[in-house]
Amino acid sequence: MRMVDFIAAKRDGQEHTAAELHELITRLTADDLHDYQLSAWLMAVLWRGMTERETITLTEAMIHSGEVLDLHDLADWIVDKHSTGGVGDKTTLVVAPLVAAAGLPVVKMSGRGLGYTGGTLDKLEAIPGFNVNLDIDALRTTVQAHGIALAGQTAQLAPADGKLYALRDVTATVPSLPLIASSIMSKKIASGADAIALDVKVGRGAFMETLPEARALAELMMRIGQGLGKQVSALLADMSQPLGLAVGNALEVAEAVRTLAGCGPADLVEHCLVLSAEMLLLGKVAGTPTEARQRVEQLLSSGAGLDKFREWVAAQQGDPRVADDLTLLPSAPVISELVSSQDGYIQGIDAREVGLIAGALGAGRERKGEAVDPAVGIVLHHKAGEAVSRNQPLAAIHARKTEQADAAARRLDDAIRIGDERVAPPPTVYEVLCAPALTS
Ligand code: URA
Numbered sequence: 001m002r003m004v005d006f007i008a009a010k011r012d013g014q015e016h017t018a019a020e021l022h023e024l025i026t027r028l029t030a031d032d033l034h035d036y037q038l039s040a041w042l043m044a045v046l047w048r049g050m051t052e053r054e055t056i057t058l059t060e061a062m063i064h065s066g067e068v069l070d071l072h073d074l075a076d077w078i079v080d081k082h083s084t085g086g087v088g089d090k091t092t093l094v095v096a097p098l099v100a101a102a103g104l105p106v107v108k109m110s111g112r113g114l115g116y117t118g119g120t121l122d123k124l125e126a127i128p129g130f131n132v133n134l135d136i137d138a139l140r141t142t143v144q145a146h147g148i149a150l151a152g153q154t155a156q157l158a159p160a161d162g163k164l165y166a167l168r169d170v171t172a173t174v175p176s177l178p179l180i181a182s183s184i185m186s187k188k189i190a191s192g193a194d195a196i197a198l199d200v201k202v203g204r205g206a207f208m209e210t211l212p213e214a215r216a217l218a219e220l221m222m223r224i225g226q227g228l229g230k231q232v233s234a235l236l237a238d239m240s241q242p243l244g245l246a247v248g249n250a251l252e253v254a255e256a257v258r259t260l261a262g263c264g265p266a267d268l269v270e271h272c273l274v275l276s277a278e279m280l281l282l283g284k285v286a287g288t289p290t291e292a293r294q295r296v297e298q299l300l301s302s303g304a305g306l307d308k309f310r311e312w313v314a315a316q317q318g319d320p321r322v323a324d325d326l327t328l329l330p331s332a333p334v335i336s337e338l339v340s341s342q343d344g345y346i347q348g349i350d351a352r353e354v355g356l357i358a359g360a361l362g363a364g365r366e367r368k369g370e371a372v373d374p375a376v377g378i379v380l381h382h383k384a385g386e387a388v389s390r391n392q393p394l395a396a397i398h399a400r401k402t403e404q405a406d407a408a409a410r411r412l413d414d415a416i417r418i419g420d421e422r423v424a425p426p427p428t429v430y431e432v433l434c435a436p437a438l439t440s
Helices: 003-011 018-029 035-048 052-063 091-101 120-124 136-146 159-170 177-190 211-227 249-260 266-282 289-301 304-315 351-361 402-415
Strands: 079-083 106-110 148-152 195-202 231-238 334-339 344-349 377-380 393-399 416-419 429-433
Touching: 003 035, 018 052, 018 159, 035 159, 035 177, 052 159, 052 177, 052 211, 079 091, 079 106, 079 177, 079 266, 091 106, 091 120, 091 148, 091 249, 091 266, 091 289, 091 304, 106 120, 106 136, 120 148, 120 249, 136 148, 136 304, 148 304, 159 177, 177 195, 177 211, 195 211, 195 266, 211 231, 211 429, 231 266, 249 266, 249 304, 249 377, 266 289, 266 429, 289 304, 334 402, 351 377, 351 393, 351 402, 393 402, 402 416
Parallel strands: 079 195, 106 148, 195 231
Antiparallel strands: 231 429, 334 393, 344 416, 377 393
């Protein structure tokens, strides 16, 4: 295949053959392609799109560009979850132990935060001693012993996606539905999932800012899953404001622990219950949505989820006492309160801006490989729709230095919009799109 012809075909809106796409990924994996030609092709895809058949083939080729995990010695049916990322999204820290407590093994590969979005690995590393660097064998033995294990993505899984994503990142070609969908699904399927619960975020703090865009991404990923013999459900969940109240690594761990102890913020609790129930359904440990919901509610209220969290932390060399004593988590030397300058109702809290402010405090990173400060971040006291009065605290800013807290407060004041009008809070979950086998 001549690369120039391949690029021209996509430029002119033609459909690639399966053989061409497989050759592309084989050569990409073998470093046998020029970045300038790949970049031109990526831009052509961004403009022209891909058919469903092309997208499924691309996903399949990327899955087989590296190792594909087979975890069926651990369970007959492996269920995973994936969030498209957001601000204050500590869902995995709650959902993973809840689902594992229901007897469904959880083997998860997670990522780190970048830009305004947080990452599960950074959050877990805020727990003293927690080790996310498990190789595949350690992952297996940990799941066998405890029913739960989480590690960073290994370079051996879907390496073609890693290469393509690095190029997309610097050529402004990330926001293409088929490229996003194939990237996410290739990694999940290469990680050994038979069924996947997708948590597709929508709003200012998400990739997809509108509900139709988020639905289109979710439906495409579901069709890819179906095309490759996987069961996929998807939640369309709000990310116009941060999820829960805490944004920042240790602060989010603390909120996850409180949630597992039965005292979480309402939106986070609801989101985690919906997602956990969906995983139990996908994992066939519950037969109906009602049964799944009752089961996860019971695991939360009985403390079984928190017990599993404690066991999980200890299994990965973390200090399990954090589940009972949040003062063992790293804390920031400066904590200052932002107060409201007026009476009114919170109209909205710009999730992206809150993520950027937390990042500027040190909770996030601009570039891959940079260190994060586990202690810093923001804890909101109110969410959209709530009434506030003048001088009432709106949020606590946890910072290393007073000047950083002051700068954050000025930005946060703009990010929390207050007005006279009473507004309804956004729904936590807009829709649940069920896997076909679960709806029949
Ligand atoms: N997350 C991924 O893994 N890939 C994308 O392309 C976008 C988000």
